[in-house]
Amino acid sequence: MTMDWDDLRVFLAVARGESLSAAGRVLRLDPATVGRRISRLEEDTGAPLFARSPQGYGLTDAGARLLVHAEEAEQAVTRGTEALAGTTGGLSGQIRIGAPDGCANFLLPQVCAAIAREHPEIELQIVALPRVINLSKREADLAIAVSPPATGRLTVQKISDYRLHLVGEADYLDRHDAISEVADIARHPVVGYIPDMIFDKELDYLSELSAERITLASNSVSVQLGFLREGAGLGIAHDFALPFAPNLRKILTDRISLTRTFYLVRHAGDARIERMARVGELLLGGLRAEVARLEALT
Numbered sequence: 001m002t003m004d005w006d007d008l009r010v011f012l013a014v015a016r017g018e019s020l021s022a023a024g025r026v027l028r029l030d031p032a033t034v035g036r037r038i039s040r041l042e043e044d045t046g047a048p049l050f051a052r053s054p055q056g057y058g059l060t061d062a063g064a065r066l067l068v069h070a071e072e073a074e075q076a077v078t079r080g081t082e083a084l085a086g087t088t089g090g091l092s093g094q095i096r097i098g099a100p101d102g103c104a105n106f107l108l109p110q111v112c113a114a115i116a117r118e119h120p121e122i123e124l125q126i127v128a129l130p131r132v133i134n135l136s137k138r139e140a141d142l143a144i145a146v147s148p149p150a151t152g153r154l155t156v157q158k159i160s161d162y163r164l165h166l167v168g169e170a171d172y173l174d175r176h177d178a179i180s181e182v183a184d185i186a187r188h189p190v191v192g193y194i195p196d197m198i199f200d201k202e203l204d205y206l207s208e209l210s211a212e213r214i215t216l217a218s219n220s221v222s223v224q225l226g227f228l229r230e231g232a233g234l235g236i237a238h239d240f241a242l243p244f245a246p247n248l249r250k251i252l253t254d255r256i257s258l259t260r261t262f263y264l265v266r267h268a269g270d271a272r273i274e275r276m277a278r279v280g281e282l283l284l285g286g287l288r289a290e291v292a293r294l295e296a297l298t
Contacts, residue, residue: 005077008070010037011049015067016137018056075273092121095279098133098140099126102221103262106241106294111286115279130219131199135267142280143265146202159262160288163239163295165250166209172231173249182210182255189215189233191224202260205236240294250298262287
């Protein structure tokens with residue numbers, strides 16, 4: 001049996017969107033048309049590819065087997081398109097980058113702006129989400145993560161270590177007794193993540209502070225930094241974010257100094273696509289340099 005690439009494209013959209021309507025938005029087709037195309041593909045293959053339920057469309061075992069080959073076909077089509085277009089030295093097309101909001105707010109804008117200046121035909125999109133980006137559903141083409149994923153057909157490269165410290169707003173610290181021990185933190189409001197919305201164990205800093213609770217909490221690093229800039233209490237902040245908040249001061253640096261790591265995650269097959277490989281290398285170099293530059297300012 002010969003499969004049509006257009007049918008595989010519809011199959012991929014449903015597998016990633018888990019519904020006909022989500023696939024239709026991506027493909028710019030009405031859901032009924034998407035449903036007919038999936039039914040036709042299932043007839044051609046002689047196997048149900050999706051399990052239908054009120055929650056949506058989930059892949060069957062046959063669908064999961066087809067997904068691997070459909071993604072390989074997608075990557076082959078992309079490589080072929082780029083080969084026919086030729087290489088002029090510049091990069092073009094749309095690439096979506098998913099990242100935790102700290103990286104997305106304080107590192108990626110500078111790095112992506114530099115890439116766009118060098119390659120004006122490229123379209124870079126930053127998806128800033130306080131959760132793990134799902135590459136399997138193509139929420140993004142590339143993802144920045146704080147823990148390497150344990151499963152999936154993915155390639156993972158270490159980008160850079162980064163550092164975090166306890167900070168407080170300068171006037172706030174001047175108004176209160178000196179904080180010389182970790183135990184002193186208990187006398188102050190603490191800013192941090194909403195505990196049940198911490199999406200990665202590497203972001204759980206509460207145990208480092210000997211604090212029983214978070215007084216002001218958000219699932220967004222930017223909101224946390226806003227609390228701290230307003231003198232609302234003490235909290236953990238990225239060193240690379242501190243140049244954007246010059247009224248914050250590090251404290252207890254000899255007692256509380258955290259190191260975490262950023263990783264670049266992408267689909268294994270995308271490494272063979274020249275455009276994706278080149279953008280990945282530009283991101284690696286740019287983010288490493290930007291972390292080092294900003295941390296040197298603190």
